[in-house]
Amino acid sequence: MFVSTSQDGPHRTLTEYLTKIAELIDNGDLKTRVGVILPLEEAYVAHLMLEGVRIAPGGKIVLSV
Known part of the structure; x- marks a missing residue:
């Protein structure tokens, strides 16, 4: 805890x-400002955005489950 x-x-x-x-x-x-919502199956895309490999929109990256 x-x-x-x-x-x-x-x-x-x-x-x-x-x-x-x-x-x-x-x-x-x-x-908060949400930049993109991705399905959980595309979590790898979120990682690419966080690492700067792929262009990230302004705002938070949200994974939907």
Whole structure:
């Protein structure tokens, strides 16, 4: 289990962090830009984009499952 070692408050688990991030997204306080959505079968293409071998669009690379 992941537990933070931050000095700025109580220790939090990964679940607590992910829950907070989900709340921020749901409230519209955290926004990301998705550049491309690829099926899981094309994960190799995502790796090529991350490595700079293939041109990556601006934004996040998302794999759908």
